[in-house]
Amino acid sequence: MKPPQKSGGAIFIPARREGRINGDQELLNPIRYFGHQIDVKGIFVAVFSATLPIIAVDAGPQGEVERAREVLETSAKAYKNVAALRDTLSYVVNAPGSEQETKTEEYGFGPGRRVFVKNALLEAVALDKTFYLEQSDVPDKYVSASYDRDFGSILRNVAGAGSLFEPPPLAMHEGKSLDACVDTFRFNLLEPLRIDGYRLVVGDDKKTYDEVHFAASNGELSVGINPETHFLERISFQVKPPGAPEGFLVRVNGTFSPRASTEPPISFTAGSRSVVNNLTELTSKRLASGSPAPDFALETLDGKKITLQDLRGSVVLVDFWATWCVPCWKALKETQSIADWAAAEKLPVKVFAVNTLEKGSDTGEKLKRVQTFWRSQGFVMPTLFDSNSEMFKAFQSPGLPSVVLISPSGKILRSHEGLFPEMRETLKRELREGLTEAK
Numbered sequence: 001m002k003p004p005q006k007s008g009g010a011i012f013i014p015a016r017r018e019g020r021i022n023g024d025q026e027l028l029n030p031i032r033y034f035g036h037q038i039d040v041k042g043i044f045v046a047v048f049s050a051t052l053p054i055i056a057v058d059a060g061p062q063g064e065v066e067r068a069r070e071v072l073e074t075s076a077k078a079y080k081n082v083a084a085l086r087d088t089l090s091y092v093v094n095a096p097g098s099e100q101e102t103k104t105e106e107y108g109f110g111p112g113r114r115v116f117v118k119n120a121l122l123e124a125v126a127l128d129k130t131f132y133l134e135q136s137d138v139p140d141k142y143v144s145a146s147y148d149r150d151f152g153s154i155l156r157n158v159a160g161a162g163s164l165f166e167p168p169p170l171a172m173h174e175g176k177s178l179d180a181c182v183d184t185f186r187f188n189l190l191e192p193l194r195i196d197g198y199r200l201v202v203g204d205d206k207k208t209y210d211e212v213h214f215a216a217s218n219g220e221l222s223v224g225i226n227p228e229t230h231f232l233e234r235i236s237f238q239v240k241p242p243g244a245p246e247g248f249l250v251r252v253n254g255t256f257s258p259r260a261s262t263e264p265p266i267s268f269t270a271g272s273r274s275v276v277n278n279l280t281e282l283t284s285k286r287l288a289s290g291s292p293a294p295d296f297a298l299e300t301l302d303g304k305k306i307t308l309q310d311l312r313g314s315v316v317l318v319d320f321w322a323t324w325c326v327p328c329w330k331a332l333k334e335t336q337s338i339a340d341w342a343a344a345e346k347l348p349v350k351v352f353a354v355n356t357l358e359k360g361s362d363t364g365e366k367l368k369r370v371q372t373f374w375r376s377q378g379f380v381m382p383t384l385f386d387s388n389s390e391m392f393k394a395f396q397s398p399g400l401p402s403v404v405l406i407s408p409s410g411k412i413l414r415s416h417e418g419l420f421p422e423m424r425e426t427l428k429r430e431l432r433e434g435l436t437e438a439k
Contacts (some may be wrong), residue, residue, distance in 0.1 A: 068198035068212040078230035079172035084110030084261035091254030098324030114266035138282040162419040191216040231258040245376040286396035287415040294394035298384040315434040316406040331401035339381040353383035356392040408438040
């Protein structure tokens with residue numbers, strides 16, 4: 001491939017079409033890459049922060065795909081050969097109705113069979129043959145499980161498809177196949193990816209990147225790879241999450257900060273904490289079981305006022321969510337199934353979704369957004385409208401999504417933050433236990 005050439009401020013790339021939007025629309029205009037918040041236009045669209053005026057010269061899609069595979073295979077070898085590495089993925093998610101904020105996922109591996117992945121809530125550590133999971137607001141417990149060198153597999157089994165995800169560089173370091181490594185770029189949102197193209201780009205930082213483009217049935221993704229170190233440095237994607245309303249897209253922009261590790265070896269200290277078997281047993285101390293549940297008085301989307309006092313005598317399940325929170329959509333489907341189950345079994349269980357943390361100062365605009373989303377999903381359980389997030393704050397701002405179970409006498413039974421494995425069956429069991437305890 002010929003090197004990029006500059007002309008009148010633009011960069012001429014002897015490669016293919018500029019890029020694609022929704023399949024085959026081709027762009028031959030300047031492109032801005034990167035933008036984000038794991039907040040998704042329903043899709044992860046990570047756009048590079050630099051504006052890159054690029055003119056593409058057709059070199060044939062098949063040649064691009066072959067070159068893209070070569071670049072990815074070289075990157076995989078670089079990660080496999082490094083003895084120890086630390087990295088931070090910083091990203092911004094941009095979705096309708098959300099507040100933009102920078103999120104991070106730190107990870108590292110080596111020397112030897114030592115791995116960690118960490119975000120603001122969870123940290124997973126693998127040492128030799130043991131996997132550990134801890135939650136930042138649970139100081140007295142941790143999860144332990146056996147580890148067989150496939151970090152992504154044990155992470156999914158223990159933590160579920162929630163906020164922690166397997167970093168692609170880690171899959172490369174473990175020597176997984178190229179297809180398996182590509183699969184990690186889906187970030188629990190994109191449908192299966194196919195390698196779609198390659199470009200050599202120059203950013204406003206004067207650095208050159210190998211850019212590999214991927215396409216999925218519900219979005220697209222691009223990664224920028226340093227051609228000297230062969231490490232990932234930039235990522236951007238956009239996605240329409242499964243079940244998203246028409247026109248809802250999530251865009252994500254992110255940067256990697258890889259560095260060969262000179263830090264202390266990865267370790268884990270149990271201390272005086274007790275070990276538990278799964279994530280659902282890591283119960284936050286912010287909403288301690290047996291403590292009085294905060295009272296609330298909110299209206300449903302059709303204007304009916306609901307208070308906790310009115311619900312005495314029933315076990316209550318509340319599910320905090322927001323329209324922009326893609327994991328919340330999955331949780332809501334589980335919650336709706338619980339509501340259907342309780343009604344079919346004629347159990348004294350009341351299920352409410354609680355919309356909160358919606359962006360904007362206009363209450364009417366936020367309510368309309370929530371109503372439109374609710375209709376698009378076909379949910380029939382009631383949702384409460386927490387316009388100023390007062391109920392969410394009263395429940396100690398547990399995060400999104402979060403589920404809280406309240407006893408017939410108004411005490412906290414259990415609380416869960418995020419998605420977790422076997423969510424539906426776990427909640428059914430806990431509701432039955434709550435009903436038994438009330439007798």
